[in-house]
Amino acid sequence: MPTVQITETVLRDANQSLIATRLPYADFSAALEKLDAAGYYSLECWGGATFDSCLRYLGEDPWERLRRIRKACPNTKLQMLLRGQNLLGYKHYPDDVVRLFVKKSIENGIDIIRIFDALNDLRNIETAVDETLKNGAHASGTICFTTSPVHTLDAFAALAKDLKSMGCQSICIKDMAGIMGPQEAYDLVAAIKSKVDLPLVVHTHATTGLGFMTLLKSVEAGADVIDTAISCFSGGTSQVATETMVYALKQLGYTVDIDEKKLKKINDFFKPVVAKFLADGTLNPTVMQTKTDALVYQIPGGMLSNLVAQLTAQKKLDKLDEVLAETPKVRADLGYPPLVTPMSQMVGVQAATNVLVGERYKNVSKEIQSYIRGEYGKAPGPIDPELQKKVLGDTQPVTCRYADLLEPGFEAAKKELGSRAESEEDVLSYIAFPQQAEAYFDARDAKKKNTFTYSIEKVG
Numbered sequence: 455m456p457t458v459q460i461t462e463t464v465l466r467d468a469n470q471s472l473i474a475t476r477l478p479y480a481d482f483s484a485a486l487e488k489l490d491a492a493g494y495y496s497l498e499c500w501g502g503a504t505f506d507s508c509l510r511y512l513g514e515d516p517w518e519r520l521r522r523i524r525k526a527c528p529n530t531k532l533q534m535l536l537r538g539q540n541l542l543g544y545k546h547y548p549d550d551v552v553r554l555f556v557k558k559s560i561e562n563g564i565d566i567i568r569i570f571d572a573l574n575d576l577r578n579i580e581t582a583v584d585e586t587l588k589n590g591a592h593a594s595g596t597i598c599f600t601t602s603p604v605h606t607l608d609a610f611a612a613l614a615k616d617l618k619s620m621g622c623q624s625i626c627i628k629d630m631a632g633i634m635g636p637q638e639a640y641d642l643v644a645a646i647k648s649k650v651d652l653p654l655v656v657h658t659h660a661t662t663g664l665g666f667m668t669l670l671k672s673v674e675a676g677a678d679v680i681d682t683a684i685s686c687f688s689g690g691t692s693q694v695a696t697e698t699m700v701y702a703l704k705q706l707g708y709t710v711d712i713d714e715k716k717l718k719k720i721n722d723f724f725k726p727v728v729a730k731f732l733a734d735g736t737l738n739p740t741v742m743q744t745k746t747d748a749l750v751y752q753i754p755g756g757m758l759s760n761l762v763a764q765l766t767a768q769k770k771l772d773k774l775d776e777v778l779a780e781t782p783k784v785r786a787d788l789g790y791p792p793l794v795t796p797m798s799q800m801v802g803v804q805a806a807t808n809v810l811v812g813e814r815y816k817n818v819s820k821e822i823q824s825y826i827r828g829e830y831g832k833a834p835g836p837i838d839p840e841l842q843k844k845v846l847g848d849t850q851p852v853t854c855r856y857a858d859l860l861e862p863g864f865e866a867a868k869k870e871l872g873s874r875a876e877s878e879e880d881v882l883s884y885i886a887f888p889q890q891a892e893a894y895f896d897a898r899d900a901k902k903k904n905t906f907t908y909s910i911e912k913v914g
């Protein structure tokens with residue numbers, strides 16, 4: 455029977471999905487040795503929202519966190535999630551910044567970079583992939599899963615082929631909304647596996663309850679690696695439980711080189727951590743529930759709750775059904791973008807606006823306008839010509855890779871920061887999240903001053 459490997463997400467996606475990425479280093483540092491010994495394919499521990507959260511909420515230097523994890527986990531591959539040309543944010547960064555960010559991520563300890571673009575526009579990931587390869591790390595080319603008339607099995611398999619031609623060493627199917635069903639997963643994995651001989655990774659969420667079945671069918675179709683989270687950090691908006699998948703796969707005869715006793719130790723370690731976040735309200739127990747509305751409406755759970763919140767705030771919750779009916783129409787008009795951040799918010803807001811104003815596209819949001827101008831990349835399918843004309847008028851959309859229009863950014867940012875930056879990593883933190891990085895630098899300076907005064911007093 456084939457071997458199945460596991461990527462453990464507790465430090466990144468599980469942390470991000472259940473407790474809004476509020477896990478401080480101190481809360482998991484003593485688990486690193488255990489995580490390193492379990493036999494995981496990789497430990498997803500950086501990127502995504504962890505970087506922002508370190509600076510914004512935790513008073514931590516994200517680079518320092520990475521170096522510490524690296525030091526404590528010499529035997530396991532460390533993995534990060536990167537949004538292609540958007541790095542860890544929502545706008546396009548110039549190539550020099552993307553290259554240095556990737557280079558420094560690898561220098562500080564990352565082995566595998568999972569690189570994706572929300573529109574599956576591969577031009578938005580090529581620089582990051584190229585730089586990953588140049589620095590001897592593993593580029594995992596990622597396909598965002600969605601369903602639409604233009605997202606056929608053939609189209610996905612062709613994407614996977616293109617990722618391989620770019621040099622990616624594995625392919626990841628990323629179902630960020632947890633709406634990929636077991637049959638869809640089986641067919642998609644089989645279609646990609648039949649065309650591309652690279653290790654295939656499947657990422658999904660437990661939100662709708664499909665997760666275990668989806669991963670099992672993925673493995674049956676030939677998936678090599680699956681993403682799971684240690685059980686006390688699993689379920690709901692997080693991944694499915696590591697121990698459960700390992701148990702089932704071993705029972706079915708698959709080779710899984712994971713030590714269950716070590717998994718138990720990891721889970722025992724994290725139980726009180728979860729309890730603490732439950733007690734202080736950071737972890738809302740409802741996010742761990744199975745939520746099936748996404749299956750009825752075919753839109754991600756997070757997007758649904760955003761729509762409800764938006765309509766409630768405007769005292770228009772009675773319009774929800776109309777907005778839900780409008781949402782797929784807006785998505786179709788825009789050429790079926792995958793409903794992932796930031797597209798899910800953009801499509802949702804536009805659908806609500808169309809309904810509340812009482813006339814479709816009377817107001818078109820700024821973000822949707824730039825999407826139609828091609829500033830996010832190429833739409834998966836054709837954009838409705840009338841809507842396009844309305845937004846563009848006589849101007850032409852951008853058809854080149856948007857980052858080609860951007861001036862280099864690193865040197866300018868370095869100058870701006872001056873002596874406040876202690877390293878190139880500091881400059882990159884500042885470029886990614888200027889206000890949060892500056893606040894962090896201030897706190898760091900203040901801390902140093904205090905320690906300095908303290909030591910003088912002590913000596914004196």
Ligand code: CO
Nearest residue numbers: 467630657659
């Ligand atoms: Co995810």
